[in-house]
Amino acid sequence: MDNKKIFGxxxxxxxxxxxxxxxxxxxxxxxxxxxxxxxxVLAGAGFSEMGPDxxxxxxxxxxxxxxxxxxxxxxxxxxxxxxxHQGDVFLPAxxxxxxxxxxxxxxxxxxxxxxxxxxxxxxVQKGNPKNITSVKDLNRTDIKVGIGEENGPAxxxxxxxxxxxxxxxxxxxxxxxxxxxxxxxxxxxxxVDVVIIWEDMTVWNDTKDKIDVIEIPEKENNISTIPIGVTxxxxxxxxxxxxxxxxxxxxxxxVWKKWGFEPL
Numbered sequence: 001m002d003n004k005k006i007f008g009x010x011x012x013x014x015x016x017x018x019x020x021x022x023x024x025x026x027x028x029x030x031x032x033x034x035x036x037x038x039x040x041v042l043a044g045a046g047f048s049e050m051g052p053d054x055x056x057x058x059x060x061x062x063x064x065x066x067x068x069x070x071x072x073x074x075x076x077x078x079x080x081x082x083x084x085h086q087g088d089v090f091l092p093a094x095x096x097x098x099x100x101x102x103x104x105x106x107x108x109x110x111x112x113x114x115x116x117x118x119x120x121x122x123x124v125q126k127g128n129p130k131n132i133t134s135v136k137d138l139n140r141t142d143i144k145v146g147i148g149e150e151n152g153p154a155x156x157x158x159x160x161x162x163x164x165x166x167x168x169x170x171x172x173x174x175x176x177x178x179x180x181x182x183x184x185x186x187x188x189x190x191x192v193d194v195v196i197i198w199e200d201m202t203v204w205n206d207t208k209d210k211i212d213v214i215e216i217p218e219k220e221n222n223i224s225t226i227p228i229g230v231t232x233x234x235x236x237x238x239x240x241x242x243x244x245x246x247x248x249x250x251x252x253x254x255v256w257k258k259w260g261f262e263p264l
Contacts, residue, residue, distance in 0.1 A: 003152060008159045012191045028120075034240070038065035038066045038091060038236060039065060039240050040069075040235075041067060041068065041243070042070050042081070042086075043078070044069055044071070046073055046153075046180045047119055047140070048071045048181065049174075049204050049259065050200070050255065050259040051071070052254070053255050054196055054247065057251060058247075058252075061251070062239075062243075063242060065239045073156070073178050073179075075152045075157075076178065077092060078092065080105065086151065086238075087234075088236060089228065089229070089234075089240050090106075090228070093118055093222070093226060094154035094225075095223035095226070096154075096157065097154065104144065106231055107231055108232060112229030114226070115222065115227060115252075115264065116226050116264055118223065120158055120196050120222060120223070122195075123202060124193060125211065128212045129193075132193065132214065132236050133214065135162055135163070135168065136168065138171050139169065141172075143193040144175075144191070144192040144193045145172070145193070146191075147175075147246040148176065149178055152176075152223060155183070155196065155197060156241055158224055161222040165237040175191070180197050184197055184201055188207050199260060200259055200260035203260040205257065225229075
């Protein structure tokens with residue numbers, strides 16, 4: 001083999017080696033990041049079905065960041081911030097909890113962004129056996145009503161606001177719950193006849209065929225805004241900011257849409 005051919009072979013080998021290194025470091029053929037660490041997220045219980053999907057997509061871009069989520073009623077999550085000073089990211093189901101957290105100095109306020117809206121709907125058992133048609137039916141004596149605790153999940157305060165807005169009196173709930181997920185379970189199991197929950201929950205695969213949904217007219221409703229932000233108590237603010245940014249990014253919005261939300 002003459003010197004030109006040998007030189008050519010060497011050049012090809014070097015190029016292949018450079019490309020291989022680029023792939024292995026993620027600079028070619030991958031959009032993943034070398035960011036690492038752990039992010040502790042405080043998220044509303046109603047996001048428990050959507051959350052794993054969001055984390056899966058996030059980890060495609062940031063494979064070395066571990067995301068742990070505590071799902072609970074927004075009131076409970078706020079108390080975690082207030083009394084335990086824990087959590088890197090706050091994702092409540094209604095803005096009022098974020099507003100309180102910002103006002104009281106629990107958040108890095110510049111990181112707070114609005115993500116989407118949370119729309120309350122009436123949910124009844126499949127076939128609507130009690131012929132429930134509107135929020136006005138909540139005070140009927142022949143039906144069992146389930147509502148969220150007013151100081152617990154965001155849906156509790158929201159339901160109270162809807163009842164007040166529509167001047168409904170005499171509502172006597174059969175059960176009160178600490179999370180919105182429990183309300184869905186109660187109506188699916190037939191323990192109550194009607195609940196008010198978030199619209200996105202009505203597309204969950206394991207329950208969507210067991211319920212009927214009655215929309216609440218906008219003038220009678222109390223639609224919430226869902227925010228997200230980094231707390232003052234984060235142990236890894238860089239990773240927390242990356243997660244927050246992803247949730248409101250175009251990639252994150254596709255996940256929200258998939259689960260029945262309309263991103264802002």
